[in-house]
Amino acid sequence: MVPYPSMLDVPYELVEHVSWLIHARRRELKSPWRRLGCFKQALLALSHLRKNETFAQVGAGFGVSESTAWRYVDETLEILASWAPGLREALVGLGEGDFVIVDGTLIPTDRIAVDEPYYSQKHKQHGMNVQVIARPDGTPLWFSRALPGRTHDLTAARAHGIVQACLTRQILVLTDRAYQGAGATVLTPYYRHRELPEHYQRFNRVHARLRAPGERAFAQLKSWRILRRARCSTNRISRIAQAVHTLLICGYSG
Numbered sequence: 001m002v003p004y005p006s007m008l009d010v011p012y013e014l015v016e017h018v019s020w021l022i023h024a025r026r027r028e029l030k031s032p033w034r035r036l037g038c039f040k041q042a043l044l045a046l047s048h049l050r051k052n053e054t055f056a057q058v059g060a061g062f063g064v065s066e067s068t069a070w071r072y073v074d075e076t077l078e079i080l081a082s083w084a085p086g087l088r089e090a091l092v093g094l095g096e097g098d099f100v101i102v103d104g105t106l107i108p109t110d111r112i113a114v115d116e117p118y119y120s121q122k123h124k125q126h127g128m129n130v131q132v133i134a135r136p137d138g139t140p141l142w143f144s145r146a147l148p149g150r151t152h153d154l155t156a157a158r159a160h161g162i163v164q165a166c167l168t169r170q171i172l173v174l175t176d177r178a179y180q181g182a183g184a185t186v187l188t189p190y191y192r193h194r195e196l197p198e199h200y201q202r203f204n205r206v207h208a209r210l211r212a213p214g215e216r217a218f219a220q221l222k223s224w225r226i227l228r229r230a231r232c233s234t235n236r237i238s239r240i241a242q243a244v245h246t247l248l249i250c251g252y253s254g
Contacts, residue, residue, distance in 0.1 A: 010046055014250055015043050016039070018042035018080070018250075020038070021079050022038040022075075022076060044069060046247075048069075048073050049247075052229070077239050083246045083249075084143070087160065091133075091141070091171065094169060096170035099210075100135065100141065100174070101136065102173050102174070107129075107130055128234055129149055129153070130237075130241055131143070132214070137213055144238075153178040154178055157182060158182070166183075167184065175188050176211070177191065189203075227244065
């Protein structure tokens with residue numbers, strides 16, 4: 001394997017911020033010396049997340065072994081994920097009169113045909129279901145842990161406590177038809193829109209316009225190519241999504 005010079009399309013300030021978080025963790029563990037410094041470890045981890053390169057590839061680029069690259073990335077993911085907000089924290093400041101957008105996406109994975117729980121009939125591929133709560137402008141407030149791709153969006157939203165949390169705070173929730181029947185504060189479009197009265201069709205158009213920015217949250221998430229097709233264990237996807245959310249909070253949306 002031959003290393004070569006390359007560019008990473010993230011701001012220098014983001015790499016520097018992540019390196020300071022790594023530095024703080026090393027001081028906490030009283031482990032200041034490593035093969036790579038904090039900045040290079042941050043750069044290695046961000047390269048893996050941003051480009052979805054294998055550990056062998058990023059390891060060769062930074063002059064470390066595949067196993068060392070894995071440990072560096074795993075440690076960085078743990079640090080970043082610990083800074084991601086929880087559901088209650090994400091909804092702080094929101095209450096009656098506010099509204100959010102809730103939607104789900106599939107993180108594609110490399111699974112074999114027998115892994116039925118991970119196969120999404122909707123998307124016709126294997127993956128993991130991740131839910132998002134977004135502001136009206138599409139800014140992500142919270143990403144859920146990943147569930148098997150077969151999980152229905154409404155089932156996932158209930159399992160994560162999204163429906164109950166928004167109901168308790170009387171926050172209006174805009175969703176697609178998959179969430180029909182979720183609760184009193186959840187608004188979904190009407191079915192059979194071509195056969196509906198004009199005022200119902202008008203409601204659907206306004207609903208779609210208000211909900212459309214929610215897609216930006218997933219666009220930002222998947223600008224990190226590791227979440228376009230994850231090659232890792234399904235158990236790591238939740239941590240990766242949380243780590244990427246922390247990076248988005250740091251000010252970089254892709």
